[in-house]
Amino acid sequence: MLRQQRVVIDNVQPQLDSGEFFIKRIVGDKVHVTADILPDGHDVMQAELLYRHEKEKNFSDVRMQHQGNDAYSASFQVKRQGFYEYKLRGWVDYALNWQHGVEAKLKDGQHLKSELLDGVQYLKYLSKKVSDKDKDRLKKWIDQFKDPGKYEEAVKNATSEKLHKWFLKHPQRVLANESKTLQVYVDRKKASFSTWYEFFPRSSSPKPNVHGTFKDCETLLPRIAKMGFDTLYFPPIHPIGEVNRKGKNNTVTAKEEDSGVPWAIGSKHGGHKSIHPELGDEKDFKKLVKKAKELDIEIAMDIAFQAAPDHPYITEHPEWFRKRPDGTIQYAENPPKKYQDIVNFYFETKAYKELWEELKSIVFYWISFGVKVFRVDNPHTKPYYFWNWLISEVKKEYPDALFLAEAFSRPRVMQQLAKQGFSQSYTYFTWRVSKHELTEYVTELTQTDMKEYYRPNFWPNTPDINPYHLQGANESMHIIRYALAATLSSSIGIYGPVYEYMVTDQLPPKEEYLDCEKYEIRHWDWTLENNLIRHITKINAIRHQHPALQQTNNIKFCATQHDNLIAFYKWDDDLIDQLLVVISLDSNHMQQGHIQFPWHDVGPVYGNGVRIKDLVTNREFRWHDEWNFVELQPNVPFHIFQILKD
Ligand SMILES: O=P(O)(O)O[C@H]1O[C@H](CO)[C@@H](O[C@H]2O[C@H](CO)[C@@H](O)[C@H](O)[C@H]2O)[C@H](O)[C@H]1O
Numbered sequence: 001m002l003r004q005q006r007v008v009i010d011n012v013q014p015q016l017d018s019g020e021f022f023i024k025r026i027v028g029d030k031v032h033v034t035a036d037i038l039p040d041g042h043d044v045m046q047a048e049l050l051y052r053h054e055k056e057k058n059f060s061d062v063r064m065q066h067q068g069n070d071a072y073s074a075s076f077q078v079k080r081q082g083f084y085e086y087k088l089r090g091w092v093d094y095a096l097n098w099q100h101g102v103e104a105k106l107k108d109g110q111h112l113k114s115e116l117l118d119g120v121q122y123l124k125y126l127s128k129k130v131s132d133k134d135k136d137r138l139k140k141w142i143d144q145f146k147d148p149g150k151y152e153e154a155v156k157n158a159t160s161e162k163l164h165k166w167f168l169k170h171p172q173r174v175l176a177n178e179s180k181t182l183q184v185y186v187d188r189k190k191a192s193f194s195t196w197y198e199f200f201p202r203s204s205s206p207k208p209n210v211h212g213t214f215k216d217c218e219t220l221l222p223r224i225a226k227m228g229f230d231t232l233y234f235p236p237i238h239p240i241g242e243v244n245r246k247g248k249n250n251t252v253t254a255k256e257e258d259s260g261v262p263w264a265i266g267s268k269h270g271g272h273k274s275i276h277p278e279l280g281d282e283k284d285f286k287k288l289v290k291k292a293k294e295l296d297i298e299i300a301m302d303i304a305f306q307a308a309p310d311h312p313y314i315t316e317h318p319e320w321f322r323k324r325p326d327g328t329i330q331y332a333e334n335p336p337k338k339y340q341d342i343v344n345f346y347f348e349t350k351a352y353k354e355l356w357e358e359l360k361s362i363v364f365y366w367i368s369f370g371v372k373v374f375r376v377d378n379p380h381t382k383p384y385y386f387w388n389w390l391i392s393e394v395k396k397e398y399p400d401a402l403f404l405a406e407a408f409s410r411p412r413v414m415q416q417l418a419k420q421g422f423s424q425s426y427t428y429f430t431w432r433v434s435k436h437e438l439t440e441y442v443t444e445l446t447q448t449d450m451k452e453y454y455r456p457n458f459w460p461n462t463p464d465i466n467p468y469h470l471q472g473a474n475e476s477m478h479i480i481r482y483a484l485a486a487t488l489s490s491s492i493g494i495y496g497p498v499y500e501y502m503v504t505d506q507l508p509p510k511e512e513y514l515d516c517e518k519y520e521i522r523h524w525d526w527t528l529e530n531n532l533i534r535h536i537t538k539i540n541a542i543r544h545q546h547p548a549l550q551q552t553n554n555i556k557f558c559a560t561q562h563d564n565l566i567a568f569y570k571w572d573d574d575l576i577d578q579l580l581v582v583i584s585l586d587s588n589h590m591q592q593g594h595i596q597f598p599w600h601d602v603g604p605v606y607g608n609g610v611r612i613k614d615l616v617t618n619r620e621f622r623w624h625d626e627w628n629f630v631e632l633q634p635n636v637p638f639h640i641f642q643i644l645k646d
Pocket residue numbers: 246250261262263264265304306334337338339340341342377378406407408464518
């Protein structure tokens with residue numbers, strides 16, 4: 001291919017897999033773009049960053065700044081939800097190059113007659129761009145450039161700041177080269193800052209042995225809001241299959257009174273667009289969504305694309321399921337786990353278009369109830385391109401819809417789902433316990449290109465995972481795990497009330513809960529209070545007040561004297577909110593030691609060191625030294641220090 005351009009644009013960042021996937025941001029963020037941009041030889045060049053929202057016709061541009069060593073950078077702010085495009089353009093700027101040459105030769109004492117004549121062409125071009133008043137001025141300058149008798153004035157004007165500014169403002173962009181066009185998807189803030197609370201609506205009744213209802217859930221909303229949660233996630237709320245229903249503790253045969261697993265969706269009462277009759281009806285659900293919104297809580301629904309053997313789809317659309325040679329349908333598996341009470345959809349069916357459309361219509365159906373947040377069950381067992389299609393179809397109409405991928409799978413699988421469009425992802429935090437494990441994992445999430453597309457959501461527990469370190473764990477361990485999740489990641493969630501009440505009985509030898517609510521209705525004393533709940537409430541309040549905790553990527557781990565203390569520095573993009581978090585990883589003993597204060601990152605500090613305010617106790621200290629002493633007791637095993645520079 002013949003190319004005349006003289007400027008090469010290389011190493012454009014951020015970008016994912018050569019632009020195959022989009023990066024992600026939230027409204028108000030800046031996209032900082034860098035690249036190596038270089039012409040051959042020594043000529044002066046210019047480069048600009050071009051960007052536009054998908055609904056805009058024209059690109060806006062911002063000039064890139066040279067950072068030395070042929071590296072250029074510029075930023076743009078994303079102000080609306082949806083896709084933005086961005087690309088870079090570079091050119092040898094002959095007008096600026098001419099002016100630069102004139103200045104250099106003058107310094108060298110050379111006479112510039114022919115250079116001035118050469119410059120006339122650039123002034124003529126400018127004349128077409130400037131105001132009428134400036135046109136007259138330029139005409140005068142052109143006459144001077146041609147008149148040897150006006151040499152002094154001509155040279156003065158040729159090197160003037162005014163002309164330089166005009167050249168910058170009106171570039172000719174001769175043989176400009178352009179990079180590939182890249183994309184960034186912009187979500188609302190909740191995509192990266194959210195505090196989830198999960199409970200089973202059927203366990204919401206204040207009375208023992210009574211099935212909970214949406215009306216009962218309504219009465220729990222003020223409690224959940226008071227604790228500082230903004231997203232209330234319900235496991236599936238649809239009719240539960242009666243065929244092959246599972247019993248308590250995952251037994252494969254249910255007793256008459258067993259209520260089944262909510263993820264086994266569909267029965268004679270309906271399927272994915274119906275509500276389990278004992279929870280209430282559509283009107284009750286709509287009311288609950290509305291009441292929650294009034295308290296700044298969004299209801300998150302579970303999207304579990306699978307069917308109980310008695311789901312209406314099985315008889316109405318047998319072509320959506322794969323039959324074995326003996327005519328039966330294979331139940332679902334996620335080896336070694338067996339889900340005898342559900343069957344999977346057959347995504348490769350010839351009738352895939354109808355199937356995919358129907359699944360899409362389920363999401364749209366619940367959006368019509370005011371639900372915009374979805375936790376997607378087992379997305380890794382359905383095709384990636386299905387999710388890409390579904391999420392983009394939904395977001396075309398509802399850019400504020402958010403999807404959390406419940407995939408605890410292989411790292412590349414989890415990453416791929418995020419690349420294909422999931423707004424948030426579950427993580428391995430649930431199993432990262434030691435200082436080394438936590439540091440390594442968070443560093444991977446925030447310092448590799450994962451930071452561009454993978455928005456982690458840290459859960460200390462889920463109904464599926466009762467991690468070994470929480471089994472039989474004391475209150476301190478629960479506080480530690482919550483404090484870690486809530487300060488390391490801007491999106492977090494707990495499966496309550498199991499978590500707040502520290503119910504940790506395990507089903508040996510697995511990481512599962514005994515008498516888990518997946519298989520039975522439980523009764524909780526929803527009025528209970530304890531030290532852990534107070535800490536959760538306090539931590540959530542601090543998260544809401546501190547932008548540094550509303551993002552995940554600005555984090556730097558600090559050295560600590562020993563491994564029972566983990567410390568990290570967090571800041572917001574404007575460096576207005578700066579925090580230092582210190583957490584003890586020992587739930588049984590007091591821990592004390594020195595931690596290294598991040599003086600170099602905190603920025604200039606004048607006068608009397610820094611004022612350190614403990615946001616939990618409100619106590620203040622003044623620190624001057626590099627290494628500072630902390631002491632943490634098991635009952636309050638963390639500090640969230642605000643760094644104040646007065
Ligand atoms: O396989 P995962 O660990 O990702 O688990 C998720 O999907 C499971 C299947 O939907 C779901 O499992 C629960 O529901 C099943 C269907 O009713 C039932 O057979 C399982 O015993 C039950 O755990 C799991 O909760 C979800 O997180």
